[in-house]
Amino acid sequence: MSRRIDEVIIHCSATRRTWYADESLNAQVAEIRRWHVVENKWNDIGYHWIIGRCGKVLAGRAESVVGAHCKGRNARSMGICLIGGHGSSERDAFQDNFTAEQERALVDLIESIRSRHGASIKVRGHNEFANKACPGFNVKRWLNNTPPRTSPLQSKTVRASATQVAAAAGTGATAVAALDGTAQIVALACAAVVALAALWIMRERLRKWAGGDH
Numbered sequence: 001m002s003r004r005i006d007e008v009i010i011h012c013s014a015t016r017r018t019w020y021a022d023e024s025l026n027a028q029v030a031e032i033r034r035w036h037v038v039e040n041k042w043n044d045i046g047y048h049w050i051i052g053r054c055g056k057v058l059a060g061r062a063e064s065v066v067g068a069h070c071k072g073r074n075a076r077s078m079g080i081c082l083i084g085g086h087g088s089s090e091r092d093a094f095q096d097n098f099t100a101e102q103e104r105a106l107v108d109l110i111e112s113i114r115s116r117h118g119a120s121i122k123v124r125g126h127n128e129f130a131n132k133a134c135p136g137f138n139v140k141r142w143l144n145n146t147p148p149r150t151s152p153l154q155s156k157t158v159r160a161s162a163t164q165v166a167a168a169a170g171t172g173a174t175a176v177a178a179l180d181g182t183a184q185i186v187a188l189a190c191a192a193v194v195a196l197a198a199l200w201i202m203r204e205r206l207r208k209w210a211g212g213d214h
């Protein structure tokens with residue numbers, strides 16, 4: 001049975017950049033699980049997902065099971081832990097403590113959670129609910145400046161300008177916008193070729209006209 005999820009809460013492991021650096025993410029997750037199970041006496045690792053410094057993502061606790069990561073907010077949330085963040089502040093920027101690979105993985109993971117559990121799921125930082133630095137960056141500010149997702153055509157700005165290009169080339173802009181991924185790229189490439197051809201023909205016509213050959 002799936003739980004109702006209202007928010008994703010981001011955390012960090014508060015480990016140094018060099019922590020277990022020669023070990024796999026599996027080994028790092030095993031160590032965090034040991035802290036939570038052996039030291040905290042919890043049933044399992046507290047987080048649902050863990051993102052390694054290389055951008056690899058490993059599952060922790062099953063998504064269907066309530067986590068143990070943010071006091072008072074566990075029942076309807078999903079906990080994500082970024083490896084790193086030692087010595088970070090809640091005012092830092094994401095890139096001050098984490099890698100670009102982690103950022104891409106985090107954006108994709110949030111997208112995947114929203115697609116499976118609800119598009120309106122909010123993204124928060126642990127430091128919004130506790131007097132802690134965790135996850136070691138200002139999540140609100142980061143959300144307002146999120147990098148584009150894997151496909152640039154999913155960005156609203158790119159989509160808008162692509163639609164304009166398609167319209168200018170006389171292609172059905174709505175039809176292009178309705179397409180997805182590769183189909184969009186192909187359609188836009190065709191539109192671009194049509195536009196270039198039109199420009200070339202116009203130039204040739206102008207040249208002939210200028211030369212009195214009309």
Ligand SMILES: [Zn+2]
Nearest residue numbers: 011012126134
């Ligand atoms: Zn935390």
